[in-house]
Every structure is written in C-alpha cells, then in structure tokens.
Amino acid sequence: MLGKSLAEISTGKNAVLRIAHVITRMIIGGAQENTLLNCLDLIQDYGDDVLLITGPSLGPEGNLLDQGRAGQLPTRILPSLRRAIHPVHDWQAARDIRSAIRDFAPDVVHTHSAKGGLLGRHVAWGQRVPAVIHSVHGAPFHPYQSAMARQFFQRCERWAAKRCHQMICVADAMTDLMVDAGVAPREKFKTIYSGMDVEPFIHANDHRDEMRRKLGFADHHIVIGKIARLFHLKGHDDLITAAVDVIAANPNVRFLWVGDGILKSPLQNRIAQLGLDSHFVFTGLVPPSEVPCLVGAMDALVHTSYREGLARALPQALIAGKPVVSYDVDGAREVAINDETGFLVPAQDTAMLSIALQRIAGDAGMRDRMGREGQSRFTDQFRHQTMTRQIRRLYGEILASQRNDGAGQ
Numbered sequence: 001m002l003g004k005s006l007a008e009i010s011t012g013k014n015a016v017l018r019i020a021h022v023i024t025r026m027i028i029g030g031a032q033e034n035t036l037l038n039c040l041d042l043i044q045d046y047g048d049d050v051l052l053i054t055g056p057s058l059g060p061e062g063n064l065l066d067q068g069r070a071g072q073l074p075t076r077i078l079p080s081l082r083r084a085i086h087p088v089h090d091w092q093a094a095r096d097i098r099s100a101i102r103d104f105a106p107d108v109v110h111t112h113s114a115k116g117g118l119l120g121r122h123v124a125w126g127q128r129v130p131a132v133i134h135s136v137h138g139a140p141f142h143p144y145q146s147a148m149a150r151q152f153f154q155r156c157e158r159w160a161a162k163r164c165h166q167m168i169c170v171a172d173a174m175t176d177l178m179v180d181a182g183v184a185p186r187e188k189f190k191t192i193y194s195g196m197d198v199e200p201f202i203h204a205n206d207h208r209d210e211m212r213r214k215l216g217f218a219d220h221h222i223v224i225g226k227i228a229r230l231f232h233l234k235g236h237d238d239l240i241t242a243a244v245d246v247i248a249a250n251p252n253v254r255f256l257w258v259g260d261g262i263l264k265s266p267l268q269n270r271i272a273q274l275g276l277d278s279h280f281v282f283t284g285l286v287p288p289s290e291v292p293c294l295v296g297a298m299d300a301l302v303h304t305s306y307r308e309g310l311a312r313a314l315p316q317a318l319i320a321g322k323p324v325v326s327y328d329v330d331g332a333r334e335v336a337i338n339d340e341t342g343f344l345v346p347a348q349d350t351a352m353l354s355i356a357l358q359r360i361a362g363d364a365g366m367r368d369r370m371g372r373e374g375q376s377r378f379t380d381q382f383r384h385q386t387m388t389r390q391i392r393r394l395y396g397e398i399l400a401s402q403r404n405d406g407a408g409q
Helices: 030-046 089-104 114-126 149-160 172-180 204-213 234-247 265-274 288-297 313-319 330-334 350-361 365-379 382-405
Strands: 017-021 051-053 075-077 108-112 132-137 166-171 189-191 224-225 253-258 280-284 300-303 324-327 342-345
Touching: 017 030, 017 089, 017 114, 017 300, 030 051, 030 108, 030 132, 030 382, 051 089, 108 114, 114 132, 132 204, 166 172, 166 382, 172 189, 172 330, 204 288, 224 234, 224 288, 224 313, 224 350, 234 253, 234 265, 234 350, 253 288, 265 280, 265 313, 265 365, 288 313, 300 313, 300 350, 313 324, 313 365, 324 350, 342 350, 350 365
Parallel strands: 017 051, 017 108, 051 075, 108 132, 132 166, 166 189, 224 253, 224 300, 253 280, 300 324, 324 342
Antiparallel strands: none
C-alpha cells in the first residue's frame, strides 16, 4: 500500500494528504480549469501535497499551464500520455503513470478525462492506492458516434468503474447518463458542480463599455455570445442557420464567438456567403483571464453543443447576470431554467433556437430579470472553493471508510 497508513491519514480533518491528479492534457478547457483550481485549492487552503500528472497539451486549444496560473504546482508531464488511442503510447503511458505514482506515494489518486481516467484508475487500483476517485466531466460515449464506438467506450467505462472507489459527476444528468449505460450503480456517483473563480464574473460588467468599443459594438447592438472551441458537435453551424432569422427580425443583433479551432475557416466562409459578416465577431483563442470581460460585453449567451457534461460558459454567464439560451443536453437544464434564467431548446432544432434568441434579443427587461435570477441562484454554488471543500470531504470519507472496513481493496 502506498502513502501513509489509513489510520494516520484519516485522523483529524486537518491531516495533510498526498493527492495525485491524472489528466490527459491541460489544454484551455473546462475540465482542465476545474482540475487546476482543485489542485491549487488543495495546496493553498488545506496544505496538501499535490502532484499533477498529465500529457503534452497538443492542439490548437492552447496550454493552460503556460499562462502562469499554476504557480508552484508540482507537475509531471508524460510525453506518452496522449488523447488518441494508440496501443504503444498507451502501454508506455501506463508504465509512466505507475512510475509517477510509485515515486509520489499518494493517499489519493483523482483522475480526469477518458484516457487519463482509464489508465490512471487501472494503475492506481493495481498499486493499492487507498482512495481512487474519477471525475466525469463528460461521457466519452454519445449518440453521435457509431454504435461500435459507443459500445466500446461504454465497456471501457464499465471496466474502469470497477477500479475506483467513487465517481464525481459535474451534473446530475451525467450520473443519469452513466447509470443508464450500465457503467456503475447510482450509489457510486456523487454530483459536485465544477468550480470556478466567480469574482471576475460577478464584476464582468465593470469594463463593459470599454470592451464593447474594442470589439466594435455600438450601444444599440444586442450582443449574443458563444464560448466554445470551433470544433465538431459544438453546434456553430446550427447557430448560423438560426441567426439568419434572428438578424432579419432584429438587425441590431451581433454574435460574439469566443474560441478557435479547425472549423474557423469553413464557418467564416458560410457566414460570408450568407452576407452576415458584419453581424459576427470572432475573438480567436483567448486566455481564461479575458473571458469575464468578454462575457461582460454580452447581453446573453447561447450554447449549442450537442453534448457536454455542464458547459462552464452557462454558469459563468449567469453569474455575470446574463441570461442563457441552450440546447437541452446533459446538465444544461440544471442551470438554464426555462423562463427563469433563460431558455432550453431541443438539440438541433434551429427553428426553436431562432425563436428563443429573438425573444431574448427583443426584451431588455426579460434579459435583466433572468440575469439577476441566475446570478442569485448560482454564484455560491459554482465557487471553486465550494467544489474543493466537497471534494476534499469526499477524500476523507473514502479514506475513513477504508480504515473502518479494514480490508481495503
């Protein structure tokens, strides 16, 4: 057994823990932001020893660790740990993760992402780590895959679920999805909403006028934002389709797209072909620190991804006092509450999407009411300190349970 004895690590709430987080890559994304904040909180607020084990952050999304926010977080980057399935790389990644865990001797291994979760749980369980936890930020299987791929990933998740003590879901909808797929029984899941630094979003409007001028928006423009990688299954094409009628009904509407990706050129070409260039602004890739100011420049936010555990952009907008229009997928309905904080529409229903956006764009009083309601409901719920407190408590409960059982694994 690695680390300290179970008796030692479960005596007193102030006991220092050794915690290894495993994630495939630290690109600029929601799961990565969640993981980074959790690691930093554990160090700063609880005095824990934390090691982040990750692979190289390849791709156009950017590297979260390059932005100076990780501070003194100990990090071990494994070149073999890649997102794509590759038998040779994956075999080597498992060996490298095992070496890192043996060197660090953690009390807790907390895994994230499909590949990091599969390999990390397998290795940690084999090394008899006292507490093994996996966070489900989004299921690796979904209806837009082939049946063969979906069944493969479901089998992988069922296998890995037997090699951890608990799974954390970022939304109740994720638990429902995993249970319905037979991954594990419901009691093995716990919902802990993905935390964030809420203060910049509470003050998102402080630089609203300056940011709008910088982006080329006039006072009379109604800015509807979308924060997402320009990638498949993010619904950008759907939004362009819906935008045609929205703009025809209200020419003052402008769309602000925050993010970058492989679909940028074809999306821009389609917008140009429709003659809507003046109604769309692309920011490209921006550091997370700039997102609150961009949200402040918006009047509402739209989320059209076909699948996503619970997109951080939704609570971020609501905490900033902006209403949301979202496809009714996964955890969106837990924050996008019809006629209260925004509107939910069926995924891929561009006609309903257009109607919802027209309603939001045409009623400033509605936007203000919904935005205030969202800010009141969700600010405290999504503080990263709230998330880390709940996760840290879960670590302690698992360790105490292991000690009381006396049998470990």
